[in-house]
Amino acid sequence: MLHADVTFVIEGTHADKKVVIADLFYLPNLEFFCLVKGADSITFVLDDPFVRQTYRNRCEILMANKVEMLSVPVLKADKLAPYRDIKIDYGQKWLNVHLRGIRSAYGKAPFFEYFYPSFEEVFVKRKNFLWELNVELLTICLNFLFHSAKIDISAQFVPNGAEIDLRGRSGAKGRHWAWQYYTPITYHQLFGLDFVPNLSVIDLLFCEGPGSSDKLHLSLKKKLNNT
Secondary structure, X not given: OOOOOEEEEOOOOOOOOOEEEOOOOOXXXXXXXXXXXXXXXXXXXXXXEOOOOOOOOEEEEEOOOOEXXXXXXXXXXXXXXXXXXXXXXXXXXXXXXXXXXXXXXXXXXXOHHHHHHHHHHHHOOOOOEHHHHHHHHHHHHHHHOOOOOEEEEEOOOOOOOOOEEOOOOOOOOOOOOOOOOEOOOOOOOOOOOOOOOOOEHHHHHHHHHHHHHHHHHHHEOOOHHHO
C-alpha cells in the first residue's frame, strides 16, 4: 500500500520549503537518501536526458559471494532520449532475476517478510516506463524511512532559483567514487566479514528495519543547506 504524496507538476516550487531537484534512480543507494535528507519536496524532471550506465536503471545488492548489480533492461531509444520515453524491456527475463535475487540475498534478513511484499507488489504491476517503476519503488522506500518529502514529477520544469539542484551529484558507475554526502556507518549485513557500504537502500531496510532512518541520519556527511 502506497501512502506517499506524489504530485505531477509542470513548473514551480514552494518558496517556504526546501525543494530539491534530483536524479531518479532505481532502488537508490544510501548516498541518494543522504543527499535528499531534509528536503520537503523532491522534483524529478522527465525531460532530462536518459544517460546510460548510471543508477537510473540499476542498483547493487549484497549476495552470498559478491556484490551483485541488478539492471533493468530498457528498449532501445535515441541517444540522450528524455527519461519520460524510456520503456522497460520485458522481452528479457530480468523481472524474475531481480525478484529471485532479492529473495536469495535477503530472505533470511530480520525485516524481509515485513518489507518485501510492498516491493513485490510494485514489480508485478509490470510498469511500461522506467520512471514509473522508479517512482513507485522510491515512494515505498521513503515511507519505510519515515521520510515525509513529497515527490513532484515535472514534465518541463523551469527553475526559479529557490530550488536546490542536486542532479549529477550522485555516482554513475559502481560504488567506488568520492562520496560527498554519505559516510559509511556499519550495520549488520547477512554476508561477509567486511561491511559493504552504499548499497541499495533495500540492504539497509531488510537488515535494520525501523532503525534504518537512524542509520541514515548517522551516515549524513553534509546537511542540505550546505550543498
